[in-house]
Amino acid sequence: NAGVTQTPKFQVLKTGQSMTLQCAQDMNHNSMYWYRQDPGMGLRLIYYSASEGTTDKGEVPNGYNVSRLNKREFSLRLESAAPSQTSVYFCASSDFSGVGTEAFFGQGTRLTVV
């Protein structure tokens, strides 16, 4: 049982390049999330998907797009990377069903835009 798997773990991009961060979970969770974490800061929600087929903006969605490919996979795309998007990106999944279950996080993708 791998939990939440993110790829790649590290990436360096040049300004203007595009890339997709991949996330997959094997816990049959309905909800998935993308967060970013800047140095010395807490996690900020970029986008989330409450269930397969739906996506919603979080606190900092500008410059990003997401795709909920199926129940397992939720990808985050940077169309034209900017230095301000240098950050650590975390994917999470959960199955909140009104009884207070927890979210599980991946180990992060460390992205540097130069």
Add this chain to the structure above:
Amino acid sequence: DAKTTQPPSMDCAEGRAANLPCNHSTISGNEYVYWYRQIHSQGPQYIIHGLKNNETNEMASLIITEDRKSSTLILPHATLRDTAVYYCIVRVAHSGGSNYKLTFGKGTLLTVNP
């Protein structure tokens, strides 16, 4: 959404109890209090959650005041490996649905000293 307030940092001696406070004075009746921790930029890890009763598991205890406006996470015998950023989070409901997102603040950096 209810916001949380935590001290930015705390110290604790190894083997002693660590008591981490959290203020959530605007919490509403159906919102849970969650605690997560993040060790050295790894993905956040769930610790415990509660609604209004005190809770205990193998990792920690959660004490929620009767008015639910604040809570305390207790690590009964802190070890060096408990050094981490601890996040107190109030779970908010996605509008109209039964799925929830987690909004993180900056948390408390707990340093356990030998």
